Amino acid sequence: MGKTGKITVSYFRKQKEKKERIVMLTAYDAPTAAIAAESGVDILLVGDSLAMTMLGYRNTLPLTMEESLHHAAAVRRGAPEAFVVADMPFMSFQVSPEDTLRNAARFLKEAGSDAVKIEGGAEVAPLVARMVDCGIPVMAHAGLLPQRILTSGGYRVQGRGDDAERLLADAAALADAGAFALVLECIPAELGGRISQSLSIPTIGIGAGPLCDGQVQVIHDLLGLFGDFVPKHARRYADLGSAMRRAIGEYVADVRQGRFPGPENSF
Numbered sequence: 001m002g003k004t005g006k007i008t009v010s011y012f013r014k015q016k017e018k019k020e021r022i023v024m025l026t027a028y029d030a031p032t033a034a035i036a037a038e039s040g041v042d043i044l045l046v047g048d049s050l051a052m053t054m055l056g057y058r059n060t061l062p063l064t065m066e067e068s069l070h071h072a073a074a075v076r077r078g079a080p081e082a083f084v085v086a087d088m089p090f091m092s093f094q095v096s097p098e099d100t101l102r103n104a105a106r107f108l109k110e111a112g113s114d115a116v117k118i119e120g121g122a123e124v125a126p127l128v129a130r131m132v133d134c135g136i137p138v139m140a141h142a143g144l145l146p147q148r149i150l151t152s153g154g155y156r157v158q159g160r161g162d163d164a165e166r167l168l169a170d171a172a173a174l175a176d177a178g179a180f181a182l183v184l185e186c187i188p189a190e191l192g193g194r195i196s197q198s199l200s201i202p203t204i205g206i207g208a209g210p211l212c213d214g215q216v217q218v219i220h221d222l223l224g225l226f227g228d229f230v231p232k233h234a235r236r237y238a239d240l241g242s243a244m245r246r247a248i249g250e251y252v253a254d255v256r257q258g259r260f261p262g263p264e265n266s267f
């Protein structure tokens with residue numbers, strides 16, 4: 001905690017030292033952010049998964065800074081005390097260091113986020129160092145990089161065989177650069193454990209096994225709000241999609257049959 005009682009980045013390193021698992025969950029709007037924060041989630045991630053879960057894009061690439069800022073600001077309004085991390089959209093940090101700093105700062109200044117997340121391995125470490133030097137807390141994201149699916153050939157598990165050494169080196173470079181935490185996406189569980197043990201900063205896994213220091217999931221996968229497909233790394237805790245279909249279907253039928261509004265809904 002900082003002097004204001006609000007969580008700061010050092011809190012997560014202490015959680016790792018105390019072997020307390022960190023819970024991160026995506027949130028994209030104010031009411032969901034409020035519920036997630038009240039339910040005990042440590043970090044709210046305004047992931048660029050927003051592009052697919054909320055905005056109807058086929059992948060995360062089309063997401064713009066303006067769309068991201070709009071949702072990050074809503075999450076902040078819904079959960080004023082929560083630790084909020086905003087994902088930097090595709091091409092918001094790849095063009096130049098100056099552009100990266102300007103875009104990252106917008107999340108802190110305009111949306112009230114506490115930190116930003118960027119995808120990439122050792123090649124983005126100098127960028128992470130530059131942002132941290134300027135006072136911007138950075139969460140790194142290695143392993144499967146959804147922003148690179150067009151060049152990497154799709155959503156594939158990373159770090160198998162010899163590739164494990166590359167990921168261990170990526171993780172070390174990102175931690176040395178000053179990232180306060182590292183998301184590991186879709187890598188073998190054993191490698192998730194090895195990387196977590198090798199770092200003093202916490203790892204937060206999604207499809208990276210139980211030995212990571214924390215876990216992150218996309219809220220739509222947990223709540224059954226994104227079609228019928230459940231990724232292997234996710235567990236469905238509720239089927240809100242079916243509940244919504246049922247409720248909306250009842251409303252439609254009630255209006256058509258003249259059962260709604262009733263006397264209790266009328267003035």
Ligand code: KIV
Binds near residue numbers: 087217
């Ligand atoms: O955008 C997102 O939701 C993410 C998580 C999958 C880590 O980056």
